[in-house]
Amino acid sequence: MNLKSSAQTIFSTSLYKSAYSRAWFTTIGIFIQETRVCFHQFFTWRYPLSFFRALWQWKISWLRLLAGRSARISYAHTGEDRIIDALLKPIITQKGFYVEVGCNEPIFISNTFTLYKKGWTGLCIDANETLIKKYARLRPRDRAIAALVSDEKTTRDYFVYTNNVLSSTEQMNIDVKKEPGFEWVETKQLQTETLTELLDRCKAPFSFDLLSVDAEEHDLQVLKSLDFTKYSPKLIVVESETMDPAHPQNDLIFQFVTSKGYSFEGSVLKNLYFLKK
Secondary structure, three states: OOHHHHHHHHHHHHHHOOHHHHHHHHHHHHHHHHHHHHHHHHOEOOEOOHHHHHHHHHHHHHHHHHHOHHHOOOOOOOOHHHHHHHHHOOOOOOOOEEEEEOOOOOOOOOOOHHHHHOOOEEEEEEOOHHHHHHHHHHOOOOEEEEOEEOOOOOEEEEEEEOOHHHOEOOHHHHHOOOOOOOOEEEEEEEEEEOHHHHHHHOOOOOEEEEEEEOOOOOHHHHHHOOOOOOOEEEEEEEEOOOOOOOOHHHOHHHHHHHOOOEEEEEEEOOEEEEEEO
16 A cells, blocks of 8 residues: 555545545645745746745745635635636646636736646736736746737737736727726737647647636637647636626627537636536
């Protein structure tokens, strides 16, 4: 009997006797995993001060352990990372791979930072080059690329707002944002690339765990740019501005993703969740 089997035998009674005890085992396991990978994930000799960032993340893990399950942290905008974890159900020691299109900030409102802290890595894509530059300091093990993803090769306008979360290639956005903080800053001309091209160039695995898309009303075009016969994400999280929860089957994104062999797991606010069948 190996060490893993022995541990399972010893702790199985305590682990499964109640949801409370299982939650505590899970919390301790997450702490151990985050501690194991902390300095590898956050420290890089290119930025020596990142040593203190690694210490800070380790401190956060300690504080959460002391506070228990009630202190579970979500870095995403509306708890997307918690839902992703619930749907993927990853083994704590698993080091998976994600692709995030429209990744925006590396920590703040990030769908994938919680996974990164556990040792996951992936490909982070955003058309805003200023945001992408932050990844080298804050998430050095990820591959971050400044690119505008679309389903056709062309040159498109990219509209930059004061609130960078709203920056988009869709013209319609520029006419409706008239509130403070929503001011249009500039328009850039960017050459588009398909998601398949980017994955090919970065030698991404053909099967990976998560595809997260938040492209500010250009999400369907991003999905259409992926060759699903070549690349197969297990879970797809995508934003849809027009989906009616009462009639999701009428949404174009719903129709497209389910046609590729995915089951609709549900929606929270604007985000739709699809699992590979």
